[in-house]
Amino acid sequence: MAAKNKDKKFDEKIKKESLDSISGFGKKLVAAVENKNPPSFEIPLRSKTNISFDEKKKILVLGDKTSSRRFLNVAHARKFMQSALIASACKEYIEHDRTVGKRELYYNLKHSLPNSKENTFEDDIESGTVLNDLEASMGVLRERLHIEAKARGSIYGDITLSQAGDTFDCSKLGRGGWAIPGYTEDVDIINYKADFILAIENDAMMSRLIQEKVYKNLNCLLITGEGMFPRGVRRFIKLLNEKLKLPVIAFVDGDPYGFYIYSVLKYGSIELAHLSERYAVPNTRYVGMTMDDIETYELQNVTEQLKEVDKKRIKEELGYMWFKNNPAWVRQLEKMLDMGVRIEQQALANKSLDFVAKKYLPEKINEEKFLD
């Protein structure tokens, strides 16, 4: 299917929107000074007390609480200076069409202030916190400010993408895939053939599914984040999901970490609750691994014993709103505790190497045996 041709001016439009937000932010501060008012700006509170699970939207959201950052408050002055510095730098990055890593941003802006021993930033935790504040305050996604995420993970399948003037087919890349870069806001979809996106935890499982030509047989796009999906991969999945209206199916280890990868894809994360609408994919479905798979597919001999840290994590997850109000998920978590084991996706190789491709995934996906 050919995706709609992107409005050629789309890139310019999002660039202008971001620049307008930054200018608006700056102009308000300048106006305050000119009117002899103390400059200040509001930041939505991102602490747990202001985060809730929106039952209707089915994602994590921020509440209405905000805090003010005031230039004339001695305790705020440093962060105020840092906010203005980062906002101004982002404006320059956008204007010069450069994207910048989080740590690179820190190094780029670290300087001694004139006539003092004070540095603009002492470490990238300081600059990262201010960046998060700015992002929430202006309501502009960090990537739209040209700050790129960590590059990790890859995509493989019948989809032709275009970026930075290049056009490439992600099913014509040998045994590898396209290495998903940290900035994908400008990726254009030329055409594709797929019914869904399969989000895979493990890169070795990705290799197995590429070899077994699962993208053809199940008509899907394969994406791996190599463990916990980094922000860049989640954003890219969201962009594909939005542009192509494709559902996402999570295929991860049957353990608290796999469950969490799924929940972050679907509901968003606590850390980035202010961005859930731009990251979370509420129509994500969970194909496996489940605790029931152990019996159904006779995998008892290839489970792994739970460690204390795993058990602790399971108990935490039993308290998460999106799990605790969902009987199917409570059952999985409790069954895991009862059995005292976890099951990795690669354990399916115990049946045969192509079992996952020929039997497990086709059976569960075609018969819609999902956990939702």
Next chain:
Amino acid sequence: MAAKNKDKKFDEKIKKESLDSISGFGKKLVAAVENKNPPSFEIPLRSKTNISFDEKKKILVLGDKTSSRRFLNVAHARKFMQSALIASACKEYIEHDRTVGKRELYYNLKHSLPNSKENTFEDDIESGTVLNDLEASMGVLRERLHIEAKARGSIYGDITLSQAGDTFDCSKLGRGGWAIPGYTEDVDIINYKADFILAIENDAMMSRLIQEKVYKNLNCLLITGEGMFPRGVRRFIKLLNEKLKLPVIAFVDGDPYGFYIYSVLKYGSIELAHLSERYAVPNTRYVGMTMDDIETYELQNVTEQLKEVDKKRIKEELGYMWFKNNPAWVRQLEKMLDMGVRIEQQALANKSLDFVAKKYLPEKINEEKFLD
């Protein structure tokens, strides 16, 4: 430049060589049984006492010490069974043209032995050790046995590759690159234009160099391993180095970990000393970061304090043969201890975002300011 067209039969030839090695291994065992001799095979010792630095070849090598694995020795019987099992599985993988991850191998072969409670393997450390032994014993690279490495890292630049029937240009992949798969033995080089390979520690630095079009301006291929280069990336670099006779230039952080990444690229690693000839690239050169860069480029304000663990690592490296007999490297390591700081490659962003591309790399590479 067009690389020589690969002999079409090359793939079949390496496949046959590997199968012959496995068959030879098996036939020797069978012959012993038929002649009523106790079956056994030899394994080169891989402990530190049998590893040395070959001053002529300039790589880490294994000595002549071996140990025997005897079927009739009760202490050896389990490993003997495991060796035969893995050898037989690899034969099947090669015949069916499948490559298999290390953990997948473990799951694929874990079974209860008939009429016993004994498992073939208890964990993938057990199977991994036997795999290492087999690799050293048969003198066949693990990848040639169709066991793939971890997939991580990417390549970007003016090179057209072919694998598994696909042909793709690694300079036409937008802001990303080609995700290097865990198996690259069958990668064919169609053509390329480059004077050297730049091996980059940090994926965000890779993104910067892609954006600044360094591959064009400096005429090189960009490869990152995202931190410590995994085995798959090192093997791929070695294949490019061998086939294209391109030197490798390492661009890493100025700290003991960056130095170690460089030394593993150049000399091999202690863990894989039996494979140095197939991994190490003796003509690897070191462009940076160096302790001298801190003064030359006035980066004093963006160094990081050494931690105790860093200092300990530096002292260890001062004892490594390839560093301790090289005054230039001893000077770097001692200077690092004296100054008490380390310097990351991204710190160059403190001058300006394009400083690394416009000034640092061109200046140091064109004037051959290398540490060797």
